[in-house]
Amino acid sequence: MDDALFFALHEGLPRQAPGSDAVTQDAVRRLRAHGLPDDPEVLDIGCGPGRSLMMLARVTGGRVTGIDIHEPFLGEAQRRIDEAGLGRRARVERRSMLELDALPAERFDLLWGEGSIYIAGFDAGLERWRRLLRPGGLAAFSELTWLTEAPPAEARAFWADAYPAMRTEAANRAAAERLGWRVLDTVTLPDSAWWDEYYRPLEARIAEWRERYPGDAARAAVLDAEAAEIDLRRRFGAGYGYVFYLLRRMG
Numbered sequence: 556m557d558d559a560l561f562f563a564l565h566e567g568l569p570r571q572a573p574g575s576d577a578v579t580q581d582a583v584r585r586l587r588a589h590g591l592p593d594d595p596e597v598l599d600i601g602c603g604p605g606r607s608l609m610m611l612a613r614v615t616g617g618r619v620t621g622i623d624i625h626e627p628f629l630g631e632a633q634r635r636i637d638e639a640g641l642g643r644r645a646r647v648e649r650r651s652m653l654e655l656d657a658l659p660a661e662r663f664d665l666l667w668g669e670g671s672i673y674i675a676g677f678d679a680g681l682e683r684w685r686r687l688l689r690p691g692g693l694a695a696f697s698e699l700t701w702l703t704e705a706p707p708a709e710a711r712a713f714w715a716d717a718y719p720a721m722r723t724e725a726a727n728r729a730a731a732e733r734l735g736w737r738v739l740d741t742v743t744l745p746d747s748a749w750w751d752e753y754y755r756p757l758e759a760r761i762a763e764w765r766e767r768y769p770g771d772a773a774r775a776a777v778l779d780a781e782a783a784e785i786d787l788r789r790r791f792g793a794g795y796g797y798v799f800y801l802l803r804r805m806g
Contacts, residue, residue, distance in 0.1 A: 557773055557776070557777055560773060560774055560777045561777055562625060562627070564757075564760060564761075564764065564777060564778070564781065565757070565760075566627055566628075566631075567631075568753075568756045568757060568760060569606070569752040569753070569756055570606055570752045570753045570756075571603040571604065571628075571670065571753075572603075572669060572670025572671070572697075572753065572797070573670065573697075573744055573748045573749040573753050573754075573797050574606070574607065574669050574670065574697065574744065574748055574752075574753070574797070575744075575745075575747065575748045575751065575752065576606075576610050578742065578744055578745075578748055578799070579607050579610045579611070579614075579669070580610065580614055581742065582695050582742060582799050582801060583611070583614050583615060583695075585739075585740050585742070585801055586665070586693050586695065586739075586801060589693065589739050589740075589801070589803065590691070590693070591615070591664070591665060591693055592617070592664050593616050593617075594616055594617050594618075595615055595616075595617035595618075595663075595664035595665045596617060596618055596620075596662060596663045596664050596665070597611055597615055597617050597618065597619040597620070597663065597664065597665045597666075597667060598619075598620050598622070598658075598662075598663045598665070598666050598667065598687065599611060599619055599620065599621040599622070599667045599668070600622060600652045600655075600666060600667065600668040600671055600672070600680075600684070601622070601623055601652055601668055601669075601670075601671025601672075601674060602621030602622060602623050602628075602632060602647060603623055603625070603628045603632070603671075604628045604631035604632050604635070605621060605628075605631060605632025605633075605635045605636065605645075605647065607667065607669045608621040608632060608635075608636075608645055608647070609632075609635055609636070609639060609641065609645065611645075611667060612636075612641045612644040612645040613641070615665070617644070617664070617665070618643075618644055618645075618646075619644060619645045619646075620645075620646055620647070620648065621645070621646070621647040621648075622647070622648055622649070622650040622651075622652065622655075623647070623649070623650075624649060624650070624651050626649065629647050629648075629649055632647045633647055652668075652671065652674060652675050652680070653674075653675055655683065655684060655687065656683070658687055660686045660687065661686070661687070661688065661689045661690070661692075662687055662689075663687050663688055663689065663692060664688070664689060664692050664693065665688075665692065665693050665694065665695070666684055666687060666688060666692070666693075666694040666695070666696075667694070667695050667696075668680070668695070668696045668697070669697050670697055670699075670797065671696075672696045672697075672698055673698065673699060673718060673720070676720060677696075677698050677720065677722075677727060677730065678730050678734065680696070681694075681696075681730070681731055681734045681735075681736060681802075682734050685734070685735055685736070685804055688804045689804075690804065690806070691803060691804060692803070692804045693739075693801070693802065693803055693804075694736070694800075694801075694802040694803075694804070695799055695800070695801050695802070696799070696800050696802070697744065697797045697798065697799045697800075698727060698797065698798060698800060699714075699718055699721050699795065699796075699797055700721065700722065700723065700724050700727060700743075700795065700796060700797065700798040701721060701722060701723045701724075701794065701795050702723075702724070702743065702793070702794055702795055702796050702798075703723075703793075703794050703795075704723060706791070706794035706795060707791045707794055709787070709790075709791065710787060710791040710794050710795060713783070713784075713787050714795065717784070721795070724741060724798055727798070727800060728741075728800075731800060731802055735804065735805050735806055736802040736803065736804060736805060737802065737803045737805050738800060738801070738802060739801045739802060739803055740801040741798050741799060741800055741801065742798065742799040742801070743796050743797070743798050743799075744796055744797040744798070744799070746792060748797070749788060749792065749796075749797075754785050754788065757781060757785065758782075758785060761778050761781055761782055764778055765778060
């Protein structure tokens, strides 16, 4: 897939992955029950245009740093921060999630990633980023997860190509524990978190591009791939979903 066209297709949409403000707030509420400080230092890994970053700045009471490598997303996130007057609580910087070794160890109270840890790999992210947390620090990552041990063959074939590392919740829990984390809670995103602010706006954008760029083979390939993913969710969504893994660093 053409990455530039993919990003262009998604720019300006409400979200870049399934999620909702309500789910973000619920995850923070659950972490409060596990000792999240009143004024935490937070790292939002793969913050995109800043939707979760803004919510975290509002509801955690802390200071949130968002990182991403896509300049247009960072520009949009910064505009949101400026317009909301949250400059004292939120900031963004261009930094790859694959290159966080330069950050000081034990700097943060909370690591956050909505729909982004797959880029590093669930296991690799948990292993490499653990050092960034203070002892006993918390993390919340949403990860694409099989919700059944026997998903439909068509869904399994699609994700075997698109995301072959996808596993069940039990397998992800076991991996996290093996890598030095305690799984405090898990939350499966509701179907509305896929459709309301992600797939429906994306479907509208796809229809707009098909009308605007007839005969453009490169764009058509991107649109067909995105439409196929949406169609798969519509038919087989009960078999997979995003699960928030709420974790504590052990040791």
